[in-house]
Amino acid sequence: MxxxxxxxxxxxxxxxxxxxxxxxxxxxxxxxxxxxxxxxxxxxxxxxxxxxxxxxxxxxNSCMRQQFSNEINVRISQFAAEFVKNFREFMGDDPRVPDVPLQSYGYMYLADNEDFANILRENQKLQAACGAGTKFMTVEEIKCDYPFYYLDDIIGGNHNLIDEGYFDxxxxxxxxxxxxxxxxxxxxxxxxxxxxxxxxxxxxxxxxxxxxxxxxxxxxxxxxxxxxxxxxxxxxxxxxVEPRKRYTFIFDAEQPLDRDLPLTIDPSGVHMRTDGAYYLAGCPPDDDPAVDYDDFVQDFSIWEEKVWPTIATRVPQFEAIKLINSWAGHYSFNTxxxxxxxxxxxxxxxxxxxxxxxxxxxxxxxxxxxxxxxxxxxxxxxxxxxxxxxxxxxxxxxxxxxxxxx
CATH class of the missing domain: 3.50.50.60 (FAD/NAD(P)-binding domain)
Structure with missing residues (x-):
């Protein structure tokens, strides 16, 4: 209790x-x-x-994506987007109910090998067939839209700017x-x-x-x-189902980006995105056992040894950043x-x-x-x-x- x-x-x-x-x-x-x-x-x-x-x-972290490989998961997220965008209407047009913006800056799945790039292409076809706005982007297309990424090791990526991103x-x-x-x-x-x-x-x-x-x-x-x-x-x-620990880090950048950072899934497993005036990053630990139900102890070595080096490499402007906040939460992990x-x-x-x-x-x-x-x-x-x-x-x-x- x-x-x-x-x-x-x-x-x-x-x-x-x-x-x-x-x-x-x-x-x-x-x-x-x-x-x-x-x-x-x-x-x-x-x-x-x-x-x-x-x-x-x-x-x-209240994220939403349609970028799944199975149709039912895509449909589930599409209803979520509809629900969020029309929240007051779903709540009976109650005037007390606020609007809930859906920040559609999308997910950016990056592939650094041909096998994963092919999986992204297959996923894109299924998502498009469901009406999702996912596009497979070449490195040149990604550079054009998001010039802040370091992409020398990347083959391509999937991105969707429609009903995909963050909501409250x-x-x-x-x-x-x-x-x-x-x-x-x-x-x-x-x-x-x-x-x-x-x-x-x-x-x-x-x-x-x-x-x-x-x-x-x-x-x-x-x-x-x-x-x-x-x-x-x-x-x-x-x-x-068991509790698995996941880590979230909020950071400020000395040189903020000139546009929103999509929720970027780096091939390393680290993810990052815009979070209001700041940025959010996280990842699963390399060693990912079940934890005690009351264990919310943070492990800052994950930030220092994995997250920070990865985001500073992928986005060179993030070499000079300051950690603002962090927490550990639990996934209800289906093994x-x-x-x-x-x-x-x-x-x-x-x-x-x-x-x-x-x-x-x-x-x-x-x-x-x-x-x-x-x-x-x-x-x-x-x-x-x-x-x-x-x-x-x-x-x-x-x-x-x-x-x-x-």
Whole structure:
């Protein structure tokens, strides 16, 4: 529990839907479900940390891209872009709701070998077929548009300036949470510590809270972020999701660039982009084990030995920079294939996953919240078919192939 957080008692003894985890994904499900005219059931959202200080939501970089290698991932991000650009309309034209700008300076995937360049070309064809604005650019074209890059080792790159870049995801989160509450969803500061199944083991019948309260439930939604497996184990279920540490660094440049820096994915794995008046950079560590759920200790050697040398090489103007801020956050890392796990368990039918986003959670949260709400309200997906992300592939050990994982 968050320090000094007071445990709250649920208002009722039974709920149609219990959502375990009230951060970005849990609140997306709560809002889409409470906003669905065909669902009139009760919703309980249980969140152990009402400050959200240590959630992935609070450590996000709020990026959005359509540059994936699989059509369903492209479609998911396209809905996210539509949702962000029309946020007030989606929120019922509520005059209190602010506009959420989508800073479309795009991603720039750089390839330093022919094999990866060919993958980018293949991905571009698929993305273009989905209506995305991705273009494969030659080195000469990149130099023309972004003369600040050092490109002597680069063959080409993929770039998209349409509905791809950065958005303020926390505004979505705040309004989903507020609106879901106004529509009747109950948010509870507490922690789910146990689940009871029926005799056949096919349904979760009740949950027990840290406060000692127990409530019966019609459906359980696991939206527990990096702690997803701790929640699933209460129902006797294993999922391949673990916390992996990711590092973000904010820096100032003595010689700022004369135009926006796209979210640039260097072949080294380091990424960087414009971040308001500053710049943002990050990367996975070379040694990338699972970490403790409460481990947010920073490793500044990653900045000194990997990030700074890489960005100073790729953008020579970044040789003189000053570190302004930094933090470590957790990916909800799906060790099978780094893609989401969505939908019901194969045996415990009322246990629904919204897990394992591996860094894609913010940009995928609108489509995943909508899809999960449809599944609960109608028993099926109606907008986008999210079944490729089902738990069945976990049982069969069949990874969902997505080549564009950062």
């Amino acid at each position: 968050a320090q000094n957080a007071k445990l709250e008692t649920p208002k009722k003894s039974s709920y149609d839907v219990v959502i375990v985890g009230g951060a970005m994904l849990g609140s997306s499900v709560a809002w889409f479900l409470s906003n669905n005219p065909d669902f009139d059931g009760s919703i309980l959202v249980v969140e152990k940390d009402p400050t959200y200080e240590f959630t992935s939501t609070s450590h996000t 995801g926390n505004t979505l989160f705040d309004w989903w949470k507020r609106s879901a509450r106004e529509k009747g969803a109950e948010y509870l500061t507490n922690e789910v510590v146990a689940m009871t199944k029926n005799a056949a083991g096919t349904r979760v019948e009740s949950i027990t809270l840290k406060s000692g309260d127990a409530v019966t439930c019609g459906t359980v939604v696991n939206a527990s972020g990096p702690r997803a497996v701790l929640t699933s184990r209460m129902a006797g279920i294993e999922i391949p 099978l294939d780094q893609n989401a796990i969505i939908g019901p368990h194969t045996e415990v039918g009322n246990f629904i996953f919204v897990n394992g986003f591996s860094g894609h959670g913010f940009q995928q949260s609108p489509a995943m919240g909508r899809g999960t709400a449809e599944l609960i309200a109608y028993g099926e997906y109606r907008s986008l078919n999210l079944s490729p992300f089902s738990f069945e592939r976990i049982v069969q050990n069949k990874p969902f192939e997505e080549k564009a994982v950062i």
